[in-house]
């Protein structure tokens with residue numbers, strides 16, 4: 001519906017003083033679902049002005065009935081998500097590897113819908129919970145929809161889908177009390193992990209800063225499982241899918257995450273919304289790790305084991321296209337809530353491997369969609385419908401929009417051209433004819449048995465700062481675990497990963513005595529470090545897409561303010577002014593500077609770097625504001641770069657911050673550009689040493 005302004009409307013007052021905005025001119029008439037024009041939307045039909053409401057009030061009945069049925073079940077996992085539209089652009093023909101239509105022609109664009117999510121929290125939980133992020137991509141190709149239903153971490157907790165309900169039960173709220181919400185820092189989760197050694201590699205990943213990304217825009221995506229690509233000759237190549245953000249990787253720090261969830265529970269969705277609305281479209285490259293049976297045979301780990309990676313140093317990631325996200329949804333429910341992903345949605349040229357987790361997922365997703373969306377016709381919803389023509393004999397059911405015309409609704413039939421669609425033996429989807437000759441049995445392959453070596457490799461591939469964060473995260477989570485035996489059991493696994501890590505955690509927990517290392521099916525082997533596993537080593541090379549928050553007061557130096565604004569915008573970054581009053585401040589030359597946030601609502605955790613531009617009187621005023629002091633002391637504690645005008649030191653004193661190498665005084669306008677350049681490092685980690 002077009003937007004309606006008050007000026008378009010004629011306003012009448014009812015007998016009780018209620019407001020009637022009456023349709024005039026181009027403003028559409030309010031109707032019932034049946035299209036009947038509504039005369040009065042303020043009052044139900046009553047017997048007399050003070051009498052009971054009458055059952056025959058169809059408009060009232062329909063309105064309340066519909067409202068009562070607005071909710072659908074939230075996703076059992078990944079309930080909290082945020083979806084956006086975009087496109088995938090193919091760089092080159094991959095015909096030698098796959099017959100998948102979208103990869104045949106260089107420059108070909110394919111429409112996509114992407115839904116990012118947290119896993120454990122309910123729909124109303126906070127965005128920056130420590131959690132894995134879902135990274136689900138639906139590609140509307142010319143040969144049907146292909147879903148890459150991935151995460152922002154390339155490994156998973158479990159090796160067999162049969163353990164998924166246990167994992168998720170343990171991670172979500174404890175059943176007797178209904179909390180904690182959206183966090184793994186509780187007994188049940190760590191009890192399960194400590195009794196499931198295959199999860200230890202993933203435990204290292206989730207205790208790293210990967211689970212507190214700065215934004216969806218700055219995180220990688222992974223298909224996790226090994227898939228197959230099949231070319232026109234039927235040749236199979238194994239493949240792992242990677243999405244690499246062109247914006248570089250970036251995470252927040254834990255104390256920042258805790259404060260962010262209070263300051264803005266919608267921090268991640270707002271960030272993506274703002275970036276797209278501003279035309280700063282985030283991009284990812286699709287990368288393929290391609291390998292053959294021979295590599296799979298000689299690789300130290302089983303390529304079917306989803307708790308393992310293949311290091312990029314062993315099999316490089318080949319960029320084959322880019323994905324640009326450039327459109328927010330028109331309606332959250334219609335698109336983000338109703339979108340239905342499914343690992344089973346693959347197109348000719350893509351196929352599955354025997355990864356037992358993937359096989360289990362293929363079974364699960366249809367079921368979950370039926371439960372959630374209530375009908376096998378969820379593919380008829382616009383966000384789920386293929387963009388290419390489709391013809392089949394599936395019919396009827398709740399909310400069927402696409403029942404085919406004509407007499408034939410079965411196949412084979414003898415109705416000739418009117419008889420409907422036919423098979424395409426060559427061009428249609430053909431499964432890879434892998435030979436399988438094996439006993440039916442419930443076993444775990446022995447090739448899945450090494451649970452610690454890659455966890456160690458991950459840990460040792462991190463920078464010093466990142467290792468400290470991992471140790472602190474384990475300490476924090478285990479400090480919330482009430483049962484000492486569970487804490488000790490987790491540490492017993494860490495002893496098989498890295499003795500130093502285990503000892504640091506044990507010491508921080510004051511865990512005594514030190515437990516024995518957990519029994520391991522195989523000894524931990526020394527693997528070479530993989531720098532690609534670090535976030536800090538794979539950060540951006542610019543401040544583009546980041547946000548500078550500038551705390552200003554009356555009398556703020558206008559020349560520095562303007563210089564900073566232009567330097568930030570030149571870098572392709574965003575700038576926001578924060579002031580004691582949201583109306584704004586008067587700069588030293590009398591210019592009015594509008595604020596985006598009042599200091600109480602704009603803490604420094606919302607920004608990648610900050611500045612304080614003030615006058616001596618302004619600094620004195622700010623120094624009396626607890627939130628202004630927090631603005632500075634939090635930025636300091638979170639290792640952010642801080643630019644300032646000379647007068648701001650009074651605020652730093654009040655906030656007990658000693659300006660260090662991460663503080664840059666702006667003495668002249670030319671210093672602004674140098675400061676923005678400094679911000680490319682994102683954090684002044686030396687401060688945390």
Ligand code: HDE
Pocket residue numbers: 075076077078081115116117133134135136149150151156160161162164222223224225339340341357358360361364365366368369
């Ligand atoms: Fe999922 N997963 N999953 N999962 N998953 C769902 O489907 C499931 C797994 C992932 O934004 C559900 O529509 C099983 C791994 C994402 O709509 C459900 C197993 C990975 C999303 C389901 C896994 C994922 C889901 C819940 C173990 C990363 C959100 C609602 C075998 C590679 C998609 C729904 C969206 C959603 C089942 C494990 C990613 C219940 C049984 C591993 C990103 O079907």
